Each structure stands twice: as structure tokens, then as C-alpha cells.
Amino acid sequence: MHNNPLRACEDVDDVLDRYADMVYKIAFSHTKNKSDADDVFQNVFLRYIRCKKAFQSEEHRRAYLIRATINQSKTLFLSAWFRKTEPIRDELIFETEEDNEIYDSVLNLPPKYRTVIQLHYYEDMSIREIAKALNTKESTIKSQLHRARLLLKEYLKGEHDIVW
């Protein structure tokens, strides 16, 4: 699929329809504010449209976008060095206090744990798929997921009736 070196115009709607939500949520989980997530979002898709890579499958394209989003988020922090500012965390409005606490607890995780939680629990990706997308060993992802769950359990201790 997608063998044309220049992305076709029809590809624009397709990639945005499929992956806009995923890219934005990963970007937000790294940047913790909407303005920076917007920048990362645009940069990821502009890089995608300029990219001459021929994707072998839909899974390959998704993996590219996940990695590009993580790397663009990292690049944004490099730029934040220059600006000598710390990212401002947005105050989000949630439907319930439980939603707020659950999302907040994920944002409090280290970035690599946030990514695996996002991919596993929101994108419903298996450990094998996450490992492939992040170019990491399955055992590493398993361990990150395990540690992330332990931290989340600690953060949410006694607060809510959550089944893991």
C-alpha cells in the first residue's frame, strides 16, 4: 500500500480519519497541554505527507505515526529548553471526578509508561503490537505495563472500584 512516493491528496482524509484521534491523544499524554499537542499533531501529519516511505501495511503506517508522535513530542521539549519555560499543564474539565482522577493519574506516570497505557488501554493494542510499533522487545513492554499498573494502583489506591 501507499507506494506512491508523494502522498496523494485522497490519502490526507484517510490518514486523518483513521489516526487523528490516536496521534492527538499520544501527543497530549506527552505534552500535557493542548497548545503543544496541537503543534505536535500538525508536525506529525506534515512530516507524514512529506515522507517518501512506502508503508507495507496499515500496521506499518500506524507504527510510523506512533513513533513520529513520540519523537515530535520529544523534539518539542528540546525546543522548550530554548524557551526556558516549563510546559504549562492544562486544567481539563471532565464529566466526573473519577474521569479526572483516572486521566490525571495516567498523566502523572513517566512518559514511556504513559505511552504503553495509552496504546494498550485506549488503542486496544496487544503487547506484541506495541512492541513492534515502538521497535522494542515484548518483555520490555510487558514490564513497562506491569510497572505502570503498579503505579496507577498506588495513585488510585482506595479511590475507585477499579478492576485490572
Place this chain on the structure above:
Amino acid sequence: MFGEKFKKASKNITVSEVVLSETREKMLREATTAHKRNYFARIAVSFAAIAAIACASMFGMQVISPPSQPQTSQTGNNLFSISAYAYEQQEDGQLKQKEINLTQEDAYTSEYIIAIRGGENNEYEVTQIKMLGFKCHGENISKVDFKIDNGVLKLPNESWAEEKLLKNLESKGKTLTIDFESGVPDEVYWESDPFSIKIDAEDGRRIYSKNTQTKDPMLIPDMTATITATVHFKDGSTAEKVIVYDSEKGTIKVEEVK
């Protein structure tokens, strides 16, 4: 189940229609104009609709040197070497570290575009900074003092690759000390003062004040920076390396070793 609760909580995190529509428009422009323009002109075209954007993109220039060899000084049991490196973004978005050969005249640096402004007279003003990393190695080192005459020096957090907020930051004229006896970190980052160049939107080449142009829009003719690393050994002796970045000559090298 946590998964269901997390999905419900995440529903609020959505890209706005405005950003989505801007992105779609830029992607469509890019898709239709990409074949006509070189890389730099494409950046300008894709950002033509807005007056100022911090795009925070990072890319590297062409590597023109063989692999690096650290610059080494040895006196008795005292040993000090310094290596320099930059990052470049691969096509798949990954950042890859490139070592710079300080024994050669190498012009490779990392760069960030921090803003693109313009649209007037078919010109774009691109503001960027240069960045280099330095690592110190050696025996019997107590501390290393870094001093610069341009930009800022920064020390990363241990987990800088994830949450790159700075522990410390010193600007020109001040000294940043790496204490070897405390362990980490052993690296320091230099970022230049920001500078702006004008780019012709038609062909992506740089516009100089005299309306002359060069093939390489990233070549900056008027910036030099000196990074001085003074090593203090445990026996009280010192050694010094002076690294000079000269954008006009396109070189980064150790100018002198005392």
C-alpha cells in the same frame, strides 16, 4: 475495568476542529506542491497561511566527515578528552546522534527552526538556533569548566530523553561546571543565540541583504562561537580545549590545546 474507565476519561482529549481543518489544508497544499519545490521552500509554503509558528522541528545538515575521534590530552596519569555530537532527524521521525570529528573541519550541527514568519514580498524569515552536545572523558578529572561567548549552556536531567527540563543553565560570560567526582552528568549542551535568515519562497534559497543568494540556506555567514573547556585534574593541574564554531567557514574544530 480500567480500560473502559480510561477510554471514558480520555474522551475529552480531542483535537479541535480548527486545528484539524488547518492541518488538512496544509497537508493538501503540501501534497499538491511538494513536487515543485525543494525542502526548505516546502516548509515556507506549508506555513504560508499564518504569521508566526513555532514549529520546533529539528533536522541535521549533511554529514561531511568520517566518524569522530575525541580530542585527547594526556599528561602523566591525567587524561582528558572531549567529543562533540549533534542530532539529526531520520525520515521515520527518530532522532539519531551523530558524532562530530573535531580533528577535521566539520560543519555538522543540530538545528531547530523556532519560528517562520512572513509572506511579504515572497520572502520568509526563518528563526533558528544551532545546538551541539559535548561529552567529557578521562582519568583523574576533578571537574570541567565550560565557558561560551555565544548562546547558552545546558545540563540535561538524567532522564533528559523523556522529560528534557534543565537542571542548570548558564549564558555567555558565565561558567558551567561539570563535577566529575559527583558522577553524572558528563555531558553539556550548547545552543546558539537565535538568529534569523530570509528565504525566497519561490526557490527556497537564502536572501542576503545585497540580494545575493547561496545554494545552502542554512549557511550563516556571520556567526561564530567559542566554547572553552578547562579541565581540573585531581593533582591540581589544568588543561584547556577551545572549540570554535565558525559558520562562515562552516567549521567546528578544536582551535588550540594548552
